[in-house]
Amino acid sequence: MKEVKIFARAGQGAITTAAILGEALYYEKKYAYAFPHFGAARMGAPMNAFLRLDEKPIRMRSQVYEPDYIVVIDPTLIESQACFHNVKSGAKAVVAVRESTQLPKVEGVKIYTLPAEKIAMDVIGRPFANTVLLGAFAKATGEVKLDSVLKAVSGRFKGKPQVQEKNVEAVKKGYENV
Amino acid sequence: MAEAAKLCRPGVVAAYPITPQTHIVEHLAQFVADGELNSEAINVESEHSAASVVLGAENAGVRSFTCTSSQGLLLMGEVVYCIAGMRLPVLMICANRAVSAPINIWNDQQDSIALRDSGWIQLYAENNQEAVDLVIAGYRLGEDQKVMLPVMVCVDGFILTHGMEIVDIPSQEDVDSFLPPYTPPFKLDVNDPMSFGLLGDPSVYMETRYAIHKTFEDVLKKIPQVGSDYEKLTGRDSVRLVEPYKTDDAETIIIAMGSVCGSVKDMVDDARASGEKVGLLKVVTFRPFPKQQVREALKNATHIGVLDKDISLGSDGALYTEVKAAVPDKKVNGFVAGLGGRDITRKTIKSMFQLARKEEKSCTFIDIKPELLWEEFRVS
Numbered sequence: 001m002k003e004v005k006i007f008a009r010a011g012q013g014a015i016t017t018a019a020i021l022g023e024a025l026y027y028e029k030k031y032a033y034a035f036p037h038f039g040a041a042r043m044g045a046p047m048n049a050f051l052r053l054d055e056k057p058i059r060m061r062s063q064v065y066e067p068d069y070i071v072v073i074d075p076t077l078i079e080s081q082a083c084f085h086n087v088k089s090g091a092k093a094v095v096a097v098r099e100s101t102q103l104p105k106v107e108g109v110k111i112y113t114l115p116a117e118k119i120a121m122d123v124i125g126r127p128f129a130n131t132v133l134l135g136a137f138a139k140a141t142g143e144v145k146l147d148s149v150l151k152a153v154s155g156r157f158k159g160k161p162q163v164q165e166k167n168v169e170a171v172k173k174g175y176e177n178v
Numbered sequence: 179m180a181e182a183a184k185l186c187r188p189g190v191v192a193a194y195p196i197t198p199q200t201h202i203v204e205h206l207a208q209f210v211a212d213g214e215l216n217s218e219a220i221n222v223e224s225e226h227s228a229a230s231v232v233l234g235a236e237n238a239g240v241r242s243f244t245c246t247s248s249q250g251l252l253l254m255g256e257v258v259y260c261i262a263g264m265r266l267p268v269l270m271i272c273a274n275r276a277v278s279a280p281i282n283i284w285n286d287q288q289d290s291i292a293l294r295d296s297g298w299i300q301l302y303a304e305n306n307q308e309a310v311d312l313v314i315a316g317y318r319l320g321e322d323q324k325v326m327l328p329v330m331v332c333v334d335g336f337i338l339t340h341g342m343e344i345v346d347i348p349s350q351e352d353v354d355s356f357l358p359p360y361t362p363p364f365k366l367d368v369n370d371p372m373s374f375g376l377l378g379d380p381s382v383y384m385e386t387r388y389a390i391h392k393t394f395e396d397v398l399k400k401i402p403q404v405g406s407d408y409e410k411l412t413g414r415d416s417v418r419l420v421e422p423y424k425t426d427d428a429e430t431i432i433i434a435m436g437s438v439c440g441s442v443k444d445m446v447d448d449a450r451a452s453g454e455k456v457g458l459l460k461v462v463t464f465r466p467f468p469k470q471q472v473r474e475a476l477k478n479a480t481h482i483g484v485l486d487k488d489i490s491l492g493s494d495g496a497l498y499t500e501v502k503a504a505v506p507d508k509k510v511n512g513f514v515a516g517l518g519g520r521d522i523t524r525k526t527i528k529s530m531f532q533l534a535r536k537e538e539k540s541c542t543f544i545d546i547k548p549e550l551l552w553e554e555f556r557v558s
Binding site: 031 | 283305336342344438440521
């Protein structure tokens with residue numbers, strides 16, 4: 001079983017990210033359990049979403065404390081939310097960065113960075129880093145195929161062809177930028 | 179869960195939104211608006227009204243669904259008792275959440291436990307698959323003419339209500355073949371007028387309570403039968419009284435209800451890998467309480483630990499009280515954990531395995547923060 005912890009602010013799509021990854025894993029006949037942890041439910045507040053993935057059904061229901069992978073959607077949380085605290089040795093981190101972002105040096109953790117918000121602005125026209133990071137996660141971790149992520153993203157926006165097209169493009173750009 | 183309720187074709191859906199139940203009802207309202215579910219979705223101004231609407235609908239012979247949580251369930255409380263007393267097989271999902279004050283939207287099981295004596299059948303789901311299964315089987319069970327009692331399917335708030343995982347949803351044809359239309363033996367009917375829920379004076383009241391109590395004895399026999407039929411339909415044996423997990427040779431057994439059972443199963447496997455003989459007894463049916471099955475599953479255990487996500491303040495956890503009464507000659511340790519959403523971690527569960535082996539204590543709070551307590555309340 002692998003455990004993923006996603007750092008974001010409420011409204012940045014962390015739950016959607018976890019859900020889409022879960023669905024993508026389902027297309028590969030793997031099991032996933034995606035779940036959020038809310039603080040006080042208000043836009044902009046730091047929050048986490050989690051994902052467990054495995055070849056067999058997932059039973060563990062606690063939050064994730066020692067992730068195999070972290071995804072940071074909002075780089076302003078790196079320090080305040082101690083994103084790199086307790087990550088497993090050998091972990092991988094997929095981090096959306098801005099020009100001002102300073103990354104900690106964490107031994108045993110491979111960090112993949114990309115300007116996901118900027119990419120999202122170029123492709124979608126709004127700073128939603130999460131779909132870009134989905135592509136980046138697929139490439140960086142190898143846990144899920146790009147095609148599965150694209151299928152899940154397409155499904156999510158199937159009623160809105162324009163939004164669908166842009167998000168699919170955003171995933172691809174994320175994949176290419178790792 | 180909304181999909182499962184929809185497959186049961188309720189003719190009336192009434193609920194008032196409350197976290198973490200809200201999106202179940204939103205989905206059902208959407209199904210009705212989209213014409214996917216031929217049902218009356220009735221907007222109400224409170225949970226008390228929601229419960230009253232489903233009471234009335236069932237009394238008129240219409241299958242009904244409601245869903246609530248925490249304060250909402252407590253506000254329904256008066257009507258919850260009426261629904262059972264009037265023998266109306268309403269089905270409710272309770273998205274288990276802590277009770278105020280202080281206000282807390284997160285998970286524990288205090289809300290449904292507070293209504294445990296109301297005459298409702300209470301079933302606790304470990305995961306979202308079981309939630310689906312228990313809703314479908316719950317209607318069949320409650321509407322059995324020999325039962326005619328309401329059913330509360332309890333699902334841990336956020337952990338299940340906001341947890342996303344893959345579930346098998348039976349086809350409409352399968353559910354239709356398993357769940358016949360609701361045909362109550364008595365109902366409100368202008369062509370055959372009757373009164374319901376009237377005064378029961380001292381000459382009759384006690385018998386109405388005794389009748390429910392006796393019916394619960396039958397329900398203990400019915401649940402395995404309904405479970406067996408459901409298994410024939412779906413291949414899943416999720417509808418049951420208890421689920422023993424590696425208890426046969428276990429010296430230490432933890433007993434719990436709801437989603438935490440999944441975590442405990444993982445920890446049982448971990449502990450067994452290092453040679454510890456531990457097991458889990460999952461209680462699916464809390465009302466009626468399957469005393470005999472619990473006794474049977476615990477017969478070889480030396481150390482027993484009961485995990486409650488609730489507390490009868492001034493006494494012990496609700497499940498602890500039941501288990502201790504079922505095996506009075508055995509050593510049973512009681513643990514209260516996970517109140518108000520405090521996470522039950524691998525470490526929490528490990529500490530329960532250890533404490534279960536120590537001298538008997540009926541009520542030990544796990545993961546308490548001493549720094550938040552008056553000095554005299556701190557325990558070493």
